[in-house]
Each structure stands twice: as structure tokens, then as C-alpha cells.
């Protein structure tokens with residue numbers, strides 16, 4: 001996304017803490033970038049770090065796998081934390097990516113860690129009853145779709161668990177709009193951070209302190225959108241038809 005990391009990291013204490021942990025990463029984590037996908041290196045490292053932190057709490061739920069790049073980073077995070085929980089990955093693979101997805105996971109040695117479902121996230125949500133430590137949302141990018149995923153799955157995320165959305169900070173209209181709204185009104189989120197176009201936060205019990213933390217996160221989020229605007233213009237880079 002071309003904005004220097006130092007500028008955006010300075011805005012988020014939660015990112016600086018995560019990056020400090022990630023500096024101790026095994027170099028093999030870069031193997032994930034060999035999997036075809038739509039995630040930048042720093043976004044992969046972000047997911048890896050969140051998955052490691054979330055590992056004691058439960059499964060990692062991935063909405064939108066494509067060919068498995070983000071799946072790989074989440075799986076490696078759980079693996080390296082010694083978790084026995086799987087990544088539970090949902091994608092209907094309407095664009096025919098299912099074979100590549102499975103081949104990539106097998107080739108890179110993480111297939112056993114991934115429970116893959118060729119299904120829409122909203123179809124799977126009602127029956128899902130295992131604890132969730134990381135909720136990673138990168139599926140339907142329409143505003144309606146991303147809101148539905150949040151409403152379906154956030155109640156199932158454990159307290160202390162991590163929520164992450166891809167393609168925020170004006171990369172896509174839908175996730176950006178939802179994250180803006182959540183950071184304005186929600187009192188269940190703290191430790192807000194932006195890495196690349198991922199916005200992450202930790203789920204907490206409702207409190208006024210969290211509301212203040214989320215509002216501070218919103219101010220920093222808007223600062224990132226302005227830094228990006230110098231290179232990419234104001235407003236979302238991508239939007240579903242009829243959305244802006």
C-alpha cells in the first residue's frame with residue numbers, strides 16, 4: 001500500500017507491540033508468500049502474530065480463503081504456538097480456486113492444521129459452536145456482506161480474542177465503512193491496530209474505557225486513510241457495484 005510502515009506504526013501502540021513480538025519470528029514464515037494470494041507480507045505477519053496470540057482461546061475462523069495465502073499464515077501461527085485448534089476456513093470457491101487452495105496447503109505442509117469448508121460463511125454460522133480465538137474476515141466485500149459476517153460471527157468470538165478485517169483504510173468501501181462505524185460506536189473493542197490494509201482489535205467485555213480506546217483507534221485509522229490518500233486519492237480504491 002506504499003505508505004511507510006514507520007508512519008502508520010507510530011499511530012498505533014497495539015501495532016508496535018505486535019511488531020515487537022514479530023521481530024523474533026522464524027525466517028520460514030516468509031514461505032507463506034510463496035502461496036498465491038492477495039495479502040502483503042506485513043499483513044501476513046500480522047495474521048501470524050494474531051493467530052499465535054489467539055491460539056489458547058480456540059479455533060481461528062477464516063472467511064475468504066482464495067488460494068490459501070492468509071490461511072497459511074494463520075495456520076502457521078497456531079502451529080508455532082503449539083495449539084491443537086484448527087483454522088476453520090470458509091470459501092465457496094465460486095471462481096474455481098478450490099483445487100489450488102488444497103494443493104497449496106498440502107505443498108506447504110499446513111493442510112492438517114486446516115479444516116476447509118467449501119461454503120458461504122453465513123450458511124455455516126448458525127451451526128458453528130466451537131470457541132473462536134481469531135476471527136479473520138476477508139470474504140464478501142460488499143457493505144451488506146461484511147456487516148452480515150460481523151453480526152453472524154462476532155458473538156462467537158471469545159472475550160480476549162482477536163478480530164481482523166482485510167481491505168480497510170479505504171482499500172474497499174464495505175470493510176472500511178463497517179470498521180469506521182464500529183470504531184465510532186463499539187464499547188467491546190480495544191488494542192486497535194492497522195497493518196497494511198488490515199484493521200485488527202481485541203474483543204473485551206463492554207466498558208466506557210473500551211469506547212474511548214476504539215475512538216482513539218478511529219482517529220488513528222482516519223490518519224492512515226489520509227496518508228494513503230496522498231498516493232491513492234481520497235475515497236475507497238475499490239467498491240462493489242452501487243456502493244461508494
Ligand SMILES: C[S@@+](CC[C@H](N)C(=O)[O-])C[C@H]1O[C@@H](n2cnc3c(N)ncnc32)[C@H](O)[C@@H]1O
Pocket residue numbers: 036037038039063064065066067068069070071090091092093094095097119120121122138139140141
Ligand atoms: C479477497 S479473496 C480472499 C483472499 C485470501 N484471504 C488471501 O489471503 O489471498 C475473497 C474470497 O472470499 C470468498 N467469498 C466471497 N463471499 C464469501 C462468503 N460469503 N463466505 C466465504 N467466502 C466468501 C471468495 O470466493 C474469494 O475467494
